[in-house]
Amino acid sequence: MYIELDKDEYQIVRKYFNFNFQIPAVAVINKDFPGKIYVDNKKNPKGIIVWAISRWAYAYFELENLKRNREFFKELMIKEIAPIIDSLKEQYFEVYSLNDDYDKILEEEIEGFCLYNKHYENTFILNEEKFNRLDLKNIDGDVLEKSFPIIPEEYKNHFKITGMNKETEGMIFIVEGKTVSQCVNNGFEYDSKYFIDLDTFNEKKRKKGYASIVAYELIKKQKNKGMKPLWETREDNIPSLRVAEKLGFEKLERYPVYIWKKVIKK
Template sequence: MIVELKKEEFWKCRELVNEHVQIEAIAVIESINPGRIFVDDQKHPLTGLIWLGNNDGFIFFGDEQNEKFNREINGFIDSVIVPEARKVQLEWFEGVGNHERWNEVIKHVFDHRQLGSWVQRVYTLKRSDYYLHSEPVINVDYDVIKIEKSLFKDDLIKNIDFLKGKLLEFWTSIEDFLDTGIGYCIIHQNEVVSICFSGFVVGNVHCINIETLKPHQGKKLAQLVAHHFVNECLKNNAVPYWDCMEMNKPSVAVAENLGFEKVFEYVGYEFLLE
């Protein structure tokens, strides 16, 4: 029977995770970032499923040949995940394997569902590869600001709740982010219009989350705010980690323009939660 672990039990899964793929899994297991973990056995887990706290997907980990887990997972998704997903308006199950051997298992276990797939790219950046000269020059009406405690006390910022909301998708509290993460935003006419911050952190590796509001896209704001984020990382001997869909050409372009190099790819799978 698949069961949910309590947060203080997450450590039982640490040795089951492939450290050389998604850092998000480790971040949840080490309770750096929020998430839920479901396993085949509460005392001695062999296989499990991580539900990322930002509702941005699920990660299968451990023994992919665990027949008991694979036999039960569809029923568990229908009876437990679907009702919980409805509470947060989540309509799609987007899952990845923590190692590539999961790919065939996922396709087989969910072959009765309308299963789609995509390719995800992961980039990292070394100091020696950083294209400092690619930092764009933009309109003087845009100001780059570090995300720190004083920013949240600025009553002139019209949409500070937008920034708070984005951070809280990944972090338990704003304080947790400020203690562990790095972030920059761009302000235009007292409005946050572009952000780049640590979504997940494991050790000195900072997984980037970046977003620009639609009316301000196409102005190289993402590239500019990412430069400031990368500079801060390198100054603190942190490793910037960029994870995006292969089909997301604007995100790929920003990463490669800064000098990020692709280190691996993995496949994601999706189906409608009904």
Template sequence: MQHIIYTYSTLEVWAVVSGYNPGRIYVDDISNITAALVWIQGQSGFQLIGDPQSEPFMKELPAFMRTHIEPELAELTLDSVKNGVQDERWEEVLRNMADKRELSSDNQHVYRFHSPQGTEHVKGNEQANNDVQLLDWNAVQLVRVDSALMHDLKVANSSFLEDKITYFWSTVDDFLKHGFGYMLVHEQNNEIMSICLSGFVAGQAHAIDIETVEAYRNRGYAAVVAKAFVEACRREGLQPYWDCSPDNTGSIRLAERLGMVFDFDYTVYWYPLSS
């Protein structure tokens, strides 16, 4: 399996194969693996890796998906099958999987620091610092999401954080063992405003996931928690990993403001579950 993922760049695949994040791995031939289908829990989707010309996958994967995988996705109330690829030669297999259903596609962008820890970028970013200065720190508290916090979490919307963690991780304890995060808490309202945490982890790389409670959106809070997360990565020798769609201009601008630069892209294909 390692000989396949060494040529594959997406962190989500590494996280599942390494056993940090939950998922499943289906291979073409257990005695001679040349291709694999990786189910990634935190994305509710799959990634195809290895040889797109794998004969078992070309002949058997479409029927396997329809018989075994798609019924399970339907039970999860998903409306489409999503597959990420870095080799567009997979399109033939994907068209066979979609059969008569429409196959759509789009790109995903990945941003990283090109310097080892991005130190010069984060330190020199005045705009990100200004976001922090604009907050009323008498009403807002920036806190690190760790074991001490989770064991003494007393906010009205604690389920917001717990649901976000278990979307990516098997348990909260798994997250606390391998990942971390930051969140803004409105002290007067006693509720979480915005969070940024490790969605996927593989080695020293941490995929960033950010979400702001709807009532607090479009106020720059995401920039504050993202900056705290990225600076913690810098201090601790970790590598932040930012994955977003090319039409999410707000996310791209924020990544660039934090000093991250475009690293690579990959293609996501999807087709509807129903015919």
């Protein structure tokens, strides 16, 4: 059985999410980012899912009652998450875990889903001394400020949640009139820390330093506001790891992420 918490009940689960990589969950709990929170019971929760809309969920489970937690997660996936994923035509749903002990709960078979992938991600924190020594020059294009929606447009019709129309700050790198790279404060903020999203869209434009420059400019701007960036990436994402190292980020945390895939009925 699962229960969806009302907004005035979110702080019930705050004490269970204390790592930097869980800041997206904390942003939801603090009502700074749109999401939903589900528990197995309100008084003393043993199973918790904090869903930061759109695809990211953060799990907390106590392991003394595996059967109960497995049923909690299965029922939630089938009755709540699957219908929304279907309506949005999404195929994947990610669950961020504390450790591999959660295999005992999250690797169970679930009707309508298959466990597509389990991998490990790292969160990095900026070494400001290293960053301050950088002097990245913008040669080939222009870096401009731009606001971005905190949530993709297509999600706004499916959730009656305050904050869906919020915007967040970012930078874009323009070459010959086209945006080739962008870096965004993705809206996951807590205690002056925020997560970065970085993309270079055209594969032919990669390995030219554009991503480093646009990230560098965003970090400088946010730094002037007293904000401290966090970088998150898969352990096997070598290009992302190289950019992080170049900018002065250092590894902070490691954790497993489970990707569930919706089974498409033929």
